[in-house]
Amino acid sequence: MAKETGAISWKELSLGTAILEPGSSSKLKTGDWRSMKPVTDRECCIKCGMCYIFCPDMVYSRDDEGYYVQNYYYCKGCGICAHECPKDCISMVEEGSNG
Amino acid sequence: MAKRLGVEVSIAVAEAAKQCNVDVISAYPITPQTHIVEHLSELVADGELDAEFIPVESEHTAMSTCVGASAAGARTFTATSSQGLALMVEILYIASALRLPVVMSMVNRALSGPISIWNDHCDLMLSRDTGWIQTVAENGQEAYDLIFHAYRVAEDHRVLLPVIVNLDGFTLSHVIEPIEYFDQAEVDSYLKPYVPAMRLDPKHPITMGPVGMPEVYTEARKAQEEAIKAARPVIAEAWQAFGDQFGRYYRAVESYQMDGAETVLITMGSIGETAMTAVDEMRSRGKKVGLLRIRLFRPFPVEELRKALKGVKRVGVIDRALPFGASGGPVAAEVRSALYHQTDRPFVYNYIAGLGGRDVTVENFEEMASELESLEKSELTEFYKIINVRE
């Protein structure tokens, strides 16, 4: 935890306060910001990848079947994917509901 | 074999940078620094120095490109003066915080206004708190010598901080002096190739210059403060090695005629040579006067000054910059502060002299030294005064 918040001694700092672990922000759970979450209806999904390429938070990845799935750890719930889905198969549902 | 040549000091500084085999030079012209970068661009144009010479559009960019080049792992050089330094100050702080061993020669010149191209130490003082190591040359040979020393210190993995080598504008930069040029083999033996501790490399991606939230900012600054403190022994060690190799030994504070000295003048830069003449004159008349010349301005040589001033009765510190409304010139303020906790401390008075190219003569130094005795006994209302100013 100390390392995550930065509460460490000056002696432990790397040279010039550089960060040596690439992409370490991926530990941060930006999914906590969300009040609505996107849910994909696979029945109508055409696997076009619009949700993937328009997501500012790298939430989507392609699974073995070619569907794009959400990683809710990062999803901030902006709703771009739902708005941009050409088939309207992504709906924004309230966080905590059984969408 | 080393060879001795009559050469303009600026040219010698450029030759030193060449002999250090710098990879990137980025500079913008400003008087009186110009001859250094002109000569370097010639050396690159003639293929005598294999480096990228970037003729940038401002000093801010000169220092920014130096930071980029140094972060990429290149040995990097620049030079500036006065207003140019003022424009680059923002990036000076960042270069030291990023721990990049850039070396810069600063050809000291007054700051505007009124605009003046002539010599004083306003620019040196503007860079005072930027976290750079700063050495000060007194003559042309030193301006040349200190460049090699600067790279050796800057790139030492115990240090990794940028270094400014100061030399006075015109009075040093534009005079022709006999300079001893070193053999390249000797230089290569003194200064090893630069091995960056970290650098921008797609094979090992790092993030340099991240945002420092309150949780880390104090620690980051403390780490930098410790780094410049840790540089002290490395600076001394590099001077020792320099002396062993080239025969000239440098110290953080140079003593002159200090045996039994009761009155001591403290100078920084080329006026030290005039002060030496004055001290000789006074000694020949039986006056117990000595001289200390500050060679290392950052980190400030507190211990060396305390030691050198033990038993001294009175001290006159000559500053070549006027910080308006302060308790005195910057060097004097630091000398006083260094001595404050000493039980047996001398009387300290401060003279502001040689602003914007105003001469400081042998007679001026003699007047200062003799005045100190009476000042010491009087009730002072001011702790400093400007000399050679018309009322």
Added chain:
Amino acid sequence: MGTAAEAFKGFEKYSLKKNLPMVEPLAPGHRACQGCGEVLALRQVMKAIGENVIVSSATGCMEIITSPWPQTAWRVPWLHVAFENAAAVASGVEAAYKAMTRKGKIEDTNTTFLAVAGDGGTADIGLQALSGALERGHNFVYLCLDNEAYMNTGVQRSSSTPYGAMTTTSPPGKLSRGQETWKKDLPAIAAAHRIPYVATGSPAFPVDLMNKAKKASLVKGPAYLHVYSPCCTGWRMAPHLSVESARLVVETRVFPLYEVIDGQWILSRDIKKPKPVEEYLKPQRRFSHLTAEDVKTIQERVDANWERLMKLIAATTPEDKTE
């Protein structure tokens, strides 16, 4: 053949279906606002450029949201120095690589040197450093992510803020309709340096943007990318509308997509039946105070700009290539 045309020989365009780059040089977990169109644009550009890159970042939203110590969103080497000097820092990195490669200190890595800045860091405080770096001909890509104001400091106007927009320093009032000046034409200023490649892009057209980013990285010399970057927070717009606004700005001809390849202006996407500018302005509350008269003024300006662009295209297209 020009420098850019030479570099593009054999270039394989991206397609959503076939060869979309899956690499993410920018990691998730960054702190951009919900629906940030700027980080989306940056993500798309980085995907196209890939991992053999060194990024010099100006101060701004993208710097702040990717690098609060001790975490970084960067998986590629990244350096932030100050606000106004991204192009200068990139110049230094590029020169260092050039010198060190030539001197045999490092292998030839064919690395892309990328400078990233917002519109304030490009059009205002960083314009001098940008101009210097373009003029000197460094081999680098400059990416301006234009969200049309100083968003990081709280939505103050820049010279890239569009006419009529409300910002915290161009507030509409009894004597003001918001921003009183017209948006500075940065891509044209970059093109005036006669560099090999200039392009405009929008994250609503990701394939077009990624192609341009990749092409910019292939050019041996300076390349300038000006990317429209919606800011829901600063524009007072719902977060899900970022991409839509980035599409509408193109479809209304407010922000045309084009390239300037070796001095030849080429339209990337012809908008034959433009939508009225009102459709673009409406979802953004920064324009909500504008009167019908103001909107008409903007429409006239947009039409005139488009005409001007068409003339530039006609004037720079070789005769044998005109239809």
